[in-house]
Amino acid sequence: MSQVFGFSGGDDFCTGGSVYANPKDANIFLSLGRSVDFYYPLPKRSRISVSFDLDGDWFEQKQKTSIEALPDECLFEILRRLPAGQARSACANVSKRWLMLLSSISNSEIYSNANEKELSDKEGDDLEFGDEGFLSRSLEGKKATDVRLAAIAVGTSHRGGLGKLSIRGSNSDRGVTNLGLKAVARGCPSLKAFSLWNVSTVSDEGLIEVAEGCQKLEKLNLCKCSAISDKALIEVAKKCPNLTELSIESCPQIGNEGLQAVGKLCANLRSISIKDCTGVGDQGIAGLLTSASVVLRKVKLESLAAVSDLSLAVIGHYGFSVTDLVLNCLPNVNEKGFWVMANGRALQKLASLTIGSCRGITDAAIVAIGKGCPNVRNFHLSKCAFLSDNGLVSLTKAAPSIESLQLEECHRFTQFGFFGILFNCGAKLKALNVVSCYGIKDLNLALPAGSPCSLTSLSISDCPGFGNANLAVLGRLCPRLKHVELSGLAGITDAGFLPLLESSEAGLVKVNLSGCLNLTDIVVISLANSHGWTLEVLNLDGCRNITDASLKAIAVNCPLLSDLDVSKCAITDAGIAALARGKQLNLEILSLSCCSSVSEKSLPALRKLGNSLIGLNIRHCSAISSRAVGMLVEHLWRCDILC
Amino acid sequence: MELLCIRQWISGLLPTWLSAWCIKPVGGALVRQEPEYILLALMGSPLKKIMLCSSEKEIFSVEEQVMVQHSVIINNMIEDGSYNHEESKIPLDCVDSKTLKKVIDYCTHHTHHHNDNQEDLEAWDAQFLNVDSNGLYDLLMAANYLEIRNLLDLIYGTIKNMIKGKKIDEIRRIFNIKDHGFTPEEEEQNRKEYPHFY
Numbered sequence: 001m002s003q004v005f006g007f008s009g010g011d012d013f014c015t016g017g018s019v020y021a022n023p024k025d026a027n028i029f030l031s032l033g034r035s036v037d038f039y040y041p042l043p044k045r046s047r048i049s050v051s052f053d054l055d056g057d058w059f060e061q062k063q064k065t066s067i068e069a070l071p072d073e074c075l076f077e078i079l080r081r082l083p084a085g086q087a088r089s090a091c092a093n094v095s096k097r098w099l100m101l102l103s104s105i106s107n108s109e110i111y112s113n114a115n116e117k118e119l120s121d122k123e124g125d126d127l128e129f130g131d132e133g134f135l136s137r138s139l140e141g142k143k144a145t146d147v148r149l150a151a152i153a154v155g156t157s158h159r160g161g162l163g164k165l166s167i168r169g170s171n172s173d174r175g176v177t178n179l180g181l182k183a184v185a186r187g188c189p190s191l192k193a194f195s196l197w198n199v200s201t202v203s204d205e206g207l208i209e210v211a212e213g214c215q216k217l218e219k220l221n222l223c224k225c226s227a228i229s230d231k232a233l234i235e236v237a238k239k240c241p242n243l244t245e246l247s248i249e250s251c252p253q254i255g256n257e258g259l260q261a262v263g264k265l266c267a268n269l270r271s272i273s274i275k276d277c278t279g280v281g282d283q284g285i286a287g288l289l290t291s292a293s294v295v296l297r298k299v300k301l302e303s304l305a306a307v308s309d310l311s312l313a314v315i316g317h318y319g320f321s322v323t324d325l326v327l328n329c330l331p332n333v334n335e336k337g338f339w340v341m342a343n344g345r346a347l348q349k350l351a352s353l354t355i356g357s358c359r360g361i362t363d364a365a366i367v368a369i370g371k372g373c374p375n376v377r378n379f380h381l382s383k384c385a386f387l388s389d390n391g392l393v394s395l396t397k398a399a400p401s402i403e404s405l406q407l408e409e410c411h412r413f414t415q416f417g418f419f420g421i422l423f424n425c426g427a428k429l430k431a432l433n434v435v436s437c438y439g440i441k442d443l444n445l446a447l448p449a450g451s452p453c454s455l456t457s458l459s460i461s462d463c464p465g466f467g468n469a470n471l472a473v474l475g476r477l478c479p480r481l482k483h484v485e486l487s488g489l490a491g492i493t494d495a496g497f498l499p500l501l502e503s504s505e506a507g508l509v510k511v512n513l514s515g516c517l518n519l520t521d522i523v524v525i526s527l528a529n530s531h532g533w534t535l536e537v538l539n540l541d542g543c544r545n546i547t548d549a550s551l552k553a554i555a556v557n558c559p560l561l562s563d564l565d566v567s568k569c570a571i572t573d574a575g576i577a578a579l580a581r582g583k584q585l586n587l588e589i590l591s592l593s594c595c596s597s598v599s600e601k602s603l604p605a606l607r608k609l610g611n612s613l614i615g616l617n618i619r620h621c622s623a624i625s626s627r628a629v630g631m632l633v634e635h636l637w638r639c640d641i642l643c
Numbered sequence: 644m645e646l647l648c649i650r651q652w653i654s655g656l657l658p659t660w661l662s663a664w665c666i667k668p669v670g671g672a673l674v675r676q677e678p679e680y681i682l683l684a685l686m687g688s689p690l691k692k693i694m695l696c697s698s699e700k701e702i703f704s705v706e707e708q709v710m711v712q713h714s715v716i717i718n719n720m721i722e723d724g725s726y727n728h729e730e731s732k733i734p735l736d737c738v739d740s741k742t743l744k745k746v747i748d749y750c751t752h753h754t755h756h757h758n759d760n761q762e763d764l765e766a767w768d769a770q771f772l773n774v775d776s777n778g779l780y781d782l783l784m785a786a787n788y789l790e791i792r793n794l795l796d797l798i799y800g801t802i803k804n805m806i807k808g809k810k811i812d813e814i815r816r817i818f819n820i821k822d823h824g825f826t827p828e829e830e831e832q833n834r835k836e837y838p839h840f841y
Binding site for chain 1: 776777780783784787795799800802803806807808809810811814815818819820821822823824825826829833837840841
């Protein structure tokens with residue numbers, strides 16, 4: 001017996017080879033084949049657990065394994081082979097796991113051999129990976145999750161590509177994380193505008209992925225992203241040469257290094273806006289402006305405590321292409337900074353200047369700016385507590401190109417300054433806008449006659465001291481007014497306003513008298529009579545004393561009127577009926593909110609007006625029932641009704 | 644004794660000059676040589692066999708050439724010398740016998756028939772993959788483990804074709820996906836947004 005076992009080979013029972021030349025033939029007789037040499041018992045096969053179904057399928061395996069048992073790599077390979085198009089989009093909705101795997105496939109990894117390409121072309125599948133970026137998506141709040149992002153990334157890829165993505169806020173449980181951004185980076189190579197607001201769960205890694213995957217990025221907007229730092233910004237600067245607009249707000253970890261990199265590497269940068277970033281200081285601004293000086297057009301610096309006179313000096317010396325400059329709330333900038341900026345002589349192309357809440361703006365500073373930046377057309381100065389009448393009048397005199405001046409909450413500005421401007425502006429100033437300047441009071445002395453100015457647009461809002469006396473002088477000084485806004489001026493009465501109407505030669509086009517409680521029908525009737533042939537927009541919101549008489553006058557005299565607001569006025573159904581009777585009237589926007597006397601009797605009139613109406617506001621009209629509103633909505637299907 | 648009879652029977656079938664080689668005394672013991680070894684040795688191609696052991700401890704003997712050509716894992720094992728022909732077997736603990744049999748099937752067919760025309764091969768492949776989904780997944784896992792590139796591509800392509808063109812509910816049923824992992828709101832939104840996919 002020992003001789004039988006004494007052959008070369010292992011001690012195991014296997015014979016070391018099959019009797020048959022082709023092992024396949026041995027399949028049938030496998031157990032037999034072995035026992036030709038000697039006997040050994042068949043090994044016990046481990047059975048897969050079978051749930052015994054006594055229906056008769058007893059011999060079949062009932063438990064069907066799911067595809068979910070496959071490991072990620074296998075599923076990835078299968079999904080990778082799906083052609084871009086309907087199939088992929090459908091699979092993105094099959095299960096979350098499939099969606100996340102699909103979104104991690106970048107377009108270079110999609111596998112298609114030549115045969116498949118031909119076949120799917122015949123089937124009409126769209127294999128083209130959209131690279132135009134036509135689509136735009138926005139996720140807000142609760143809906144902003146990684147799963148949605150992945151779905152967007154997969155779903156938009158074959159339908160023209162995602163061009164604009166905006167994520168505002170994030171779901172508190174399953175919010176946006178780097179994983180979601182990675183999906184976007186893989187699936188949306190044509191992304192041009194990316195906006196990330198208030199997403200603190202995204203860190204540098206996510207933004208770096210987006211920079212790598214979406215190299216056509218042009219606009220980037222980051223707001224309240226506390227986890228994003230310079231590292232990510234530097235990568236964006238390196239990978240996205242087409243970046244034209246960059247806006248960063250409240251990102252505490254972004255600082256000078258990031259900005260310097262952007263300045264160095266983004267040759268196409270046109271617009272930069274930085275707000276409330278504690279890490280940004282003079283070095284960053286200097287780095288940005290000295291390198292990118294060639295094309296930077298719009299610069300906005302707001303709430304930056306670390307910015308000092310030096311930054312303004314750099315802007316003044318290197319801002320050759322800057323056309324729009326906004327400087328708000330820079331507490332460490334002094335008068336000297338503005339003076340140096342003005343005298344740097346580089347801001348020759350500056351057309352629009354906005355300065356707010358800067359204690360460095362004094363009379364001398366603003367005059368220096370007026371002289372040093374000769375092409376500024378629009379000045380917007382707000383909350384400049386140190387600006388006084390002298391400075392503003394001098395500015396108006398000194399700035400050669402000034403066309404529009406807006407003053408907001410400059411409380412040292414008085415009526416003398418106001419008229420000083422009107423006296424001295426000559427042919428230049430076209431628009432004057434004064435908002436909430438509490439220093440303005442009514443004139444109590446007579447002013448010398450001055451030459452009329454060419455002001456066409458005047459707006460005075462919320463200056464409680466403004467009264468009739470001022471209006472009278474205004475009428476004389478500004479005969480060419482077309483747009484008048486006197487809102488929230490309770491001190492004005494008919495007596496003051498009528499002279500203004502009479503002296504206006506040009507023909508008023510837009511009149512806004514909202515909140516002027518003391519004006520009555522006389523004003524409106526006079527307005528309709530003398531300026532009816534030019535009037536297009538009339539706003540009488542809050543003028544409690546206006547009644548149907550005004551509406552009758554308007555209906556007859558104002559053929560060009562397209563926008564009428566008589567909210568909170570004392571008008572009734574008769575007035576609306578009168579409006580409807582006006583044959584020439586073609587109103588487009590009508591606002592009757594809070595008019596409690598307007599009831600359902602006006603419905604026929606409103607229907608007639610509705611032929612031309614595109615917007616109707618009947619909010620808080622308590623006398624109109626919801627049934628009537630329903631009928632109105634049905635009839636005026638072309639009109640947008642607010643109720 | 645039986646063994647000797649069988650050997651004699653075989654050697655009776657072979658020409659006498661060949662049967663002289665069948666029994667070789669080596670170190671006192673009788674060394675048995677398989678006839679086909681000798682045949683092939685004479686023909687010049689080494690028909691070395693390797694042994695694969697399934698998870699159920701069943702041993703399969705297969706030509707080395709066949710497995711080396713297809714499986715990267717086995718190729719690496721043999722190349723770096725960790726497999727000793729005389730003694731060891733390759734344990735494949737994650738592949739069961741049924742699947743291993745099929746895998747060996749595939750490899751041998753493709754090695755021996757690689758000169759056939761494309762259509763015949765594709766027809767054989769289609770027939771080969773005519774198994775239920777469990778069997779398909781088992782094959783896939785085995786091919787993945789053994790890194791058999793062309794079998795993998797074949798199975799991936801087959802599964803891809805099963806997915807392509809089907810509606811989502813059907814896909815979930817076919818592939819037995821019980822839990823899709825979306826929240827109820829997400830699922831509802833998906834159905835609203837893409838009703839034609841469901």
